[in-house]
Amino acid sequence: MTISTLSDRLSRYNKFFLLSPLLFFLIFFFAGPLLWLFRVSLYQSRGSSGFGIGGADGKEGGGFYVEGTWTLENYFKFFQDEYFRDIMFFTVELAFIVTVVTMLVSYPMAYYIYKAGAKLKTFLLIIVILPKLSNMLVLVYGLQILLANNGWINKALVGLNIIDEPVKLVYTLFSVVVSKVLLIAPYTILVITAALHGLDRTLRDAAMGLGASGTRAFLTITFPLSLPGSYVALLITIVWALGAFVSPLLLGNPDLQTLATEVPKQTFENVNWAMGSAIAFIILGLMFLVVLVFNLIIGSAIKWRTA
Amino acid sequence: MKRSVGKITFHLFGLLLITYFTLPMVVAVLMSFGPSRFLRLPTNKWTLKWYVEFFSTTKWMDGLWNSLIVSSLTIVFALIVGMATALAFTKYKYKWGAGLYTLSLTPVFTPAVIIAMSLLTVAYRTGMHGHYTIIAVAHSLWAFPLVIMVLKVSLDGLDKSLEEAARGMGATPIQAFFTVTLPLIMPSVLVGALFAFIISINEFIMALFLGTVDTETLPRIIYPVLRYRLTPLVAAASGVLMLLTVIVLLVAARLVNLGKLVQYQRS
Amino acid sequence: MNTEEQKVVLEVKNLTKEFGDDTAVKNISFDLYDGEFLFVIGPSGCGKTTTLRMIGGYESPSSGEIRVRGQLLNNVPLEKRNIGMVFQSYALFPHMTVQKNVEYGLRMRGVSKLARKKKAAEVLSLVELEDYAARYPAQLSGGQKQRVALARVIALEPDLLLLDEPLANLDKRLRDTMRIELKKLQEKVGITTLYVTHDQEEALTMADRIVVMHDGNILQVGSPKDVYNDPTSQFVAGFLGETSSFQGKARVASDGFNEIVIDEAMIVRPIATNSFQAESSVFVSIRPERIKLSKEKQTQEVNCTTGIIDFVSYLGSHVFYFINILNGTALLKASEPIPHGEASFKVGDFVHAYWQEDNVVCITDK
Numbered sequence: 001m002t003i004s005t006l007s008d009r010l011s012r013y014n015k016f017f018l019l020s021p022l023l024f025f026l027i028f029f030f031a032g033p034l035l036w037l038f039r040v041s042l043y044q045s046r047g048s049s050g051f052g053i054g055g056a057d058g059k060e061g062g063g064f065y066v067e068g069t070w071t072l073e074n075y076f077k078f079f080q081d082e083y084f085r086d087i088m089f090f091t092v093e094l095a096f097i098v099t100v101v102t103m104l105v106s107y108p109m110a111y112y113i114y115k116a117g118a119k120l121k122t123f124l125l126i127i128v129i130l131p132k133l134s135n136m137l138v139l140v141y142g143l144q145i146l147l148a149n150n151g152w153i154n155k156a157l158v159g160l161n162i163i164d165e166p167v168k169l170v171y172t173l174f175s176v177v178v179s180k181v182l183l184i185a186p187y188t189i190l191v192i193t194a195a196l197h198g199l200d201r202t203l204r205d206a207a208m209g210l211g212a213s214g215t216r217a218f219l220t221i222t223f224p225l226s227l228p229g230s231y232v233a234l235l236i237t238i239v240w241a242l243g244a245f246v247s248p249l250l251l252g253n254p255d256l257q258t259l260a261t262e263v264p265k266q267t268f269e270n271v272n273w274a275m276g277s278a279i280a281f282i283i284l285g286l287m288f289l290v291v292l293v294f295n296l297i298i299g300s301a302i303k304w305r306t307a
Numbered sequence: 308m309k310r311s312v313g314k315i316t317f318h319l320f321g322l323l324l325i326t327y328f329t330l331p332m333v334v335a336v337l338m339s340f341g342p343s344r345f346l347r348l349p350t351n352k353w354t355l356k357w358y359v360e361f362f363s364t365t366k367w368m369d370g371l372w373n374s375l376i377v378s379s380l381t382i383v384f385a386l387i388v389g390m391a392t393a394l395a396f397t398k399y400k401y402k403w404g405a406g407l408y409t410l411s412l413t414p415v416f417t418p419a420v421i422i423a424m425s426l427l428t429v430a431y432r433t434g435m436h437g438h439y440t441i442i443a444v445a446h447s448l449w450a451f452p453l454v455i456m457v458l459k460v461s462l463d464g465l466d467k468s469l470e471e472a473a474r475g476m477g478a479t480p481i482q483a484f485f486t487v488t489l490p491l492i493m494p495s496v497l498v499g500a501l502f503a504f505i506i507s508i509n510e511f512i513m514a515l516f517l518g519t520v521d522t523e524t525l526p527r528i529i530y531p532v533l534r535y536r537l538t539p540l541v542a543a544a545s546g547v548l549m550l551l552t553v554i555v556l557l558v559a560a561r562l563v564n565l566g567k568l569v570q571y572q573r574s
Numbered sequence: 575m576n577t578e579e580q581k582v583v584l585e586v587k588n589l590t591k592e593f594g595d596d597t598a599v600k601n602i603s604f605d606l607y608d609g610e611f612l613f614v615i616g617p618s619g620c621g622k623t624t625t626l627r628m629i630g631g632y633e634s635p636s637s638g639e640i641r642v643r644g645q646l647l648n649n650v651p652l653e654k655r656n657i658g659m660v661f662q663s664y665a666l667f668p669h670m671t672v673q674k675n676v677e678y679g680l681r682m683r684g685v686s687k688l689a690r691k692k693k694a695a696e697v698l699s700l701v702e703l704e705d706y707a708a709r710y711p712a713q714l715s716g717g718q719k720q721r722v723a724l725a726r727v728i729a730l731e732p733d734l735l736l737l738d739e740p741l742a743n744l745d746k747r748l749r750d751t752m753r754i755e756l757k758k759l760q761e762k763v764g765i766t767t768l769y770v771t772h773d774q775e776e777a778l779t780m781a782d783r784i785v786v787m788h789d790g791n792i793l794q795v796g797s798p799k800d801v802y803n804d805p806t807s808q809f810v811a812g813f814l815g816e817t818s819s820f821q822g823k824a825r826v827a828s829d830g831f832n833e834i835v836i837d838e839a840m841i842v843r844p845i846a847t848n849s850f851q852a853e854s855s856v857f858v859s860i861r862p863e864r865i866k867l868s869k870e871k872q873t874q875e876v877n878c879t880t881g882i883i884d885f886v887s888y889l890g891s892h893v894f895y896f897i898n899i900l901n902g903t904a905l906l907k908a909s910e911p912i913p914h915g916e917a918s919f920k921v922g923d924f925v926h927a928y929w930q931e932d933n934v935v936c937i938t939d940k
Contacts, residue, residue: 246511
């Protein structure tokens, strides 16, 4: 027998009322649109023409796709056309390079922060968060200036007699990677720093007390224990790297474009929404695939380690 | 000896990374005060002309205004969703709670292009395209997961008996929330609002997809300039964005009244 | 104290609380009289805090009734019950001064500012914290926080005061002082109080009556003296104070008296009013301070045993002996006051232990 008081009934109502804003947003602005995106990718493209603007009303002469059609032709076209395939391969290649570089930069930096004294630690954390507090376009602009042929970097390299004449740095793979890493690394560093700080510090002390050198204590204790947290950081990095947009667009060249930059190109320049949606969905699919594969390989290895 | 060499390398590495993280921004700020389109240091001809131009150009000022409208809306959306959700997950147990909680955080890990493109297709269908709301909705998808996380930590840290004590002394649930819980989580609410503001004011890709000429935010105006015609004016525009962020940070710190906070949390 | 004509303030009847498959409180009933200081004690997880929270309105009962001054409270939301609660963590509002904390309940009741101030000053002087009104909780010591938490609910003049392990967060020395202060304050204000603790010492020193709970059930209700001297169950005997208990078989001796034989070696004879079924299993329990030790053999044949001292625990005012008896199969605890600071026996000593009939507590339940 349950006696339900008034406040009980109120709280039961409250329990679901409090979730309604979240559910509303997730359903109508996140999951719903993603589903609709998939639906749009299955429309037939309405050729390409400059006067597509005017809404998806399906009237003759307007619309970005043909209403009422169901077709996989956008996906077929994507995987058959060498142009799209090259872009996809470059996207994966770039994501791979960016991920490797980001992890190589982030782990030592996170460890550096972890080892730093309280004041230096605060300073370093602010430095790391700073790029995230500012506009990514500011960073891109700064890099454009820095990496220019007559920019500081080239001048410094020439001045130090490392090179004889300026090298082209901006609008190359180098500048794309440098900027993308700068955009992702703050997340990665913060996640790894948090993982390191979550470790029991006495474990390392215990290892050193048992005779391990600092380096050995790091290699046998700290590093393996920080792997699960670093793995999360790695996944975040890959997902963001696959979605690279600003870096290739503003610091790359026409040969260095990604799937993400192809989305607005198809959508706005070619006025082909169906294709744009298909590509967006393919990016999403790639992310899922990579996360899934990594989870199967690395995830199970780490779980075993920490079980 | 070997140890100190290792240590120096370690610090050098740290220094290099600090440079990497700060230099692009420093250069951008210097440019905004520089006289020419190219950065020549040292110079003694520092100028505010780019800022003057920024503030006297209607297009830029409209962009600034649009940015402020969108970010205000984003704060409202993110706080409503974030606060309700954090409260729900702290107070109640749900059948699918763990899964739903993870799901509530996924939007922040979704790249902007995906959110932008999917909302674009829906915005056209629903007639929301070209409205501030849809940009703010997109931005709040990135903001509310952060608000949830920040508030959840704060709420979990609260002594549950505080609210019970208030109720026991005659406060209704609503009174207890407003007189006890809310004041105590206020710092985190402000931090959440700050996150929402910073995300929205700087976000560019969603604004590019979902904005129109009438709702162009500042980053959306900076973008073509950056792509086709480098001018220190974009540095000035960026400078304004940074200044806004700093002002909001300071105001938030003031509102939170850090000194007092430290005082009563030292228990 | 608890005579029939006294007014019942709180009436708990057949109260049960289930959490899923777990029954935390099992069909318990008890009354609380006007001005009484009632203790509910038991080990953690015995359901005492759940009982307290149901009375306060922080949990709703699965079944049963809670009445205060005759009014059924089951469906009254907690903010409408006039019951004050002091939490183990004090739950002082950290963002409000002591003054604001004390005024809080009055403010929620819509009391005017002037009246609030007057009442706050009154209760703060009662707990001797007049000078601390402007401080924040973080600036107070543990004992002061405790007093503010108390003042804050006393200001509301509740029908009933609930205290949930109020001294658990204080260090030992302060706890002992606060115990006396709290008892004095309760008598001064004359407020009906229900106090939950796992600390038997607190209960014995402060309570008018004690309710002992175990595993969701009430085992015994009575004055501290009753519960200590006449525990009705093995659990109560062991939970309140130190004791040595043994299981034995009842028999009738040749002289007609009832006695209990333990391990066929030790014979315990309680006072004559006890009667047992022959061959039934009986627990006997003897308090350590009632046991006398001697190096010489005593004249009595029953209520005595011999053993070797296994451990001596020095406690300043007295010593505690752990004695191996019955060839090392059982342990007997005995204490000895040491006014001159020297213990009479040391580890390894062979001793005779003996006690009086009226010091034997027999428990026939399991």
